[in-house]
Amino acid sequence: MLIPDRLRSMIDDGFVRRIIRPLKSGKEAEVFVVETEDGICAAKVYKEAHRRNFRQRQDYVEGRRSGDTRRDRAIDSGSRFGQAQREAAWQTAESDTMRRLNAAGIRIPRLRQLGDGVLLMDLVTGADGDPAPQLATQHYQRDEAKHWHYQLVHEVSRMLCAGVVHGDLSEYNILHATNGPVIIDFPQATDAARNSNAKRLLLRDVNNLTRFFSRFAPELRRSEYGQEMWLLHEQTALKPDTRLTGRYTAARGAVDAQIVLREIEAAKRDAAKRAEIRAARGLPPLPVRRP
Numbered sequence: 507m508l509i510p511d512r513l514r515s516m517i518d519d520g521f522v523r524r525i526i527r528p529l530k531s532g533k534e535a536e537v538f539v540v541e542t543e544d545g546i547c548a549a550k551v552y553k554e555a556h557r558r559n560f561r562q563r564q565d566y567v568e569g570r571r572s573g574d575t576r577r578d579r580a581i582d583s584g585s586r587f588g589q590a591q592r593e594a595a596w597q598t599a600e601s602d603t604m605r606r607l608n609a610a611g612i613r614i615p616r617l618r619q620l621g622d623g624v625l626l627m628d629l630v631t632g633a634d635g636d637p638a639p640q641l642a643t644q645h646y647q648r649d650e651a652k653h654w655h656y657q658l659v660h661e662v663s664r665m666l667c668a669g670v671v672h673g674d675l676s677e678y679n680i681l682h683a684t685n686g687p688v689i690i691d692f693p694q695a696t697d698a699a700r701n702s703n704a705k706r707l708l709l710r711d712v713n714n715l716t717r718f719f720s721r722f723a724p725e726l727r728r729s730e731y732g733q734e735m736w737l738l739h740e741q742t743a744l745k746p747d748t749r750l751t752g753r754y755t756a757a758r759g760a761v762d763a764q765i766v767l768r769e770i771e772a773a774k775r776d777a778a779k780r781a782e783i784r785a786a787r788g789l790p791p792l793p794v795r796r797p
């Protein structure tokens with residue numbers, strides 16, 4: 507077994523007692539089952555920046571600000587210092603999100619510790635006590651599929667209430683644990699309030715859930731939970747216990763009316779501004795046009 511240096515140094519530091527076995531090697535990270543003094547956990551070891559591929563795209567990182575202007579400017583500039591800062595920011599993004607979601611009681615593994623390029627978290631287990639399989643490997647009866655689909659949609663909605671959009675949610679990033687599905691893999695998660703792509707990413711996440719579960723319950727295809735959820739979120743009406751219906755058309759009328767009212771207000775403001783400018787220039791007011 508090839509042990510990454512980053513994990514080896516956690517053993518040297520005493521955080522990890524021993525490596526039980528490698529679990530998965532993915533696009534961005536390698537995951538190991540390890541033993542710590544607090545018991546068994548999963549260790550996610552990030553690959554070095556140059557070996558990763560797609561997820562640092564602008565879509566995801568937009569709106570991520572450390573609050574330290576020098577650091578943010580360096581990240582934007584792409585200098586060597588900037589690249590190192592960006593790498594550090596990428597690594598802490600997942601643990602920051604997990605902390606936030608742990609605090610909100612979302613069904614994700616509990617974060618134990620973040621070392622240099624290694625994240626320690628609870629190992630999600632299945633019925634036999636082994637690491638839980640990905641949802642992608644499971645088959646469901648129609649009613650089960652509808653049940654778990656709703657539970658996951660509700661979890662996504664509760665995440666949105668905590669200000670987080672996963673951004674890469676699919677049957678590969680959800681594990682089928684003994685007591686229901688558990689969501690994992692957050693380095694690309696975005697802040698719903700600060701990222702202009704948040705709506706698009708949220709709709710894609712929900713669509714992925716619906717696409718997967720509609721294999722077992724085709725009627726789910728007609729649901730529009732993503733749109734419904736985002737609308738309520740925009741109206742600050744989404745609460746962690748909101749019961750979603752999956753219907754959106756009725757609500758669309760309400761939002762259209764709001765847009766029309768906003769447009770009317772904006773037109774009134776423009777007209778007032780124009781009248782002010784004309785008056786300041788000593789010009790007579792424009793005649794009111796009748797339709």
Ligand SMILES: Nc1ncnc2c1ncn2[C@@H]1O[C@H](COP(=O)(O)OP(=O)(O)O)[C@@H](O)[C@H]1O
Binds near residue numbers: 533537638
């Ligand atoms: N806490 C965990 N418990 C059990 N298995 C896990 C855990 N975290 C990750 N895994 C396994 O490792 C795989 C890769 O982890 P993930 O966080 O999705 O990283 P990647 O970025 O490589 O996709 C998961 O699909 C899952 O099978």
Ligand SMILES: [Mg+2]
Binds near residue numbers: 532678679691
């Ligand atoms: Mg993954």
